[in-house]
Amino acid sequence: MSEKEKMLAGKFYDPNDEELLKLRLKARLLTEELNKTSVEFQQKRVEIINHLFGTTGDNIHIESSFNCDYGSNIHVGDNFYANFGCVILDVAEVKFGNNCLLAPQVGVYTATHPLDPIERNSGLELAKPINIGDNCWIGGHAVINPGVTLGDNVVVASGAVVTKSFGNNVLIGGNPARVLKVICADN
Template sequence: MDEFQKMLAGELYNPSDNNLSLMRARTRKLIDNFNHSSFEEEQSRLKLLKSLLGKAGNNISIHQNFYCDYGCNIYVGSNFFANYDCVILDCAEVHFGDNCMLGPQVGIYTATHPLDPIERASGLESAKPIHIGNDCWIGGHATINPGVTLGNNVVVASGSVVTKSFGHNLVIGGNPARVIRELKCSSGTTPEEKEAK
C-alpha cells in the first residue's frame, strides 16, 4: 500500500510522503482561493467547493474561513451549512448526511498520533473516520474527535468535546460529551419505537 492508502486504512503512515505533500499543496491553493473569494461570487465559490470536496450534495454553503487537509476525503450531503472558521482534518473520510449544520469554529478531527513518545517523535501518524448522520446540528466551538459516529438528528451543544459515538435523536454536550436528553422524531416517536410498531 502507498501512504495515502495506509492513511485511509487507519494504519500508521508518513505524512511527509511526496504524494501526500503534493495533495495538500493542491488543497491549500483551492482553500486559499475560496477563502479570498467574495460572497457575491456564488457560482465560482460553489465550483471551488465541488472541486475540493470528495462529494457535495445540492444546496451547500460554507462560510469563510474554511480549512481542511485534503478535501477529497470529505463527503457532504444535501442542505449542508458550515459557519465561519470550520476546520476539518480529513486524513480519514468524513461523511455528513443530509440537512447538517455546523456552528462557527467547529473542529472535526480524524487525525491522531501514537501515544508512545518515541513512535510519536518519528513523525508517523494515523487517522480514524468520522460519520455524521442526517439532520445533525453541531454547535459553535464543538470538537468531534477521531473515530466518532453520530446518528441521525443529533444536536451537539456548543463547546462540547465529542470523544465517543452516539445513536439517534439525542442532545449531547459537555467535555467529554454525554447524553443530555433524548429527542422525539417529528412524528413524535423514536426510531426504536417505530421499529417496534
C-alpha cells in the same frame, strides 16, 4: 501499499510522502481560493467546494474562513452549511448526511498521533474516520474527535468535546460529551 492507502486504511503512514504533500498543497490552494472569493460570487464558491470535496450534494454553503487537510476525503449530503472558522482535518474520510449544520469554529478532526512518545516522535501518524448522520446540528466551538460516529437527528451543544459515538435523536454536550436529552423526532 502506498502511504495514502495506509492513511485511508487507518494504519501508520508517513505524512511527508510526496503524493500526500502534493494533495495537501492542492487543498491549501483551493481553500485559499475559496476564502478569498467574495460572497457576491456564490456560484464560484460552490464550484471551488465541488472541486475540493470528494462528493457533495445540492445546496452547499461554507462561510470563510474554512480549512481542511485534503478536502477529497470530505463527503457531504444535501443542504450542508458550515459557518465561520470551520476546520475539518480529513486525513481519514469525513461523511456528513443530509441537512447538517455546523456553527462557528467547529472542529472535526480525524487525525491522531501515537500515545507513546517514541512512536509519536517517529513522525508517523494515523487517522480514524468520522461519520455524521442526517439532520445534525453541531454547535459553536464543538470538537468532534477521531473515530466518532453520530446518528441521525443529533444536536451537539456549543463547546462540546465529542470523544465517542452516539446514536440517533440525542442532544449531547460537555467535556467529554454525554447525552443531555433524548430528542423526539416527529416523522
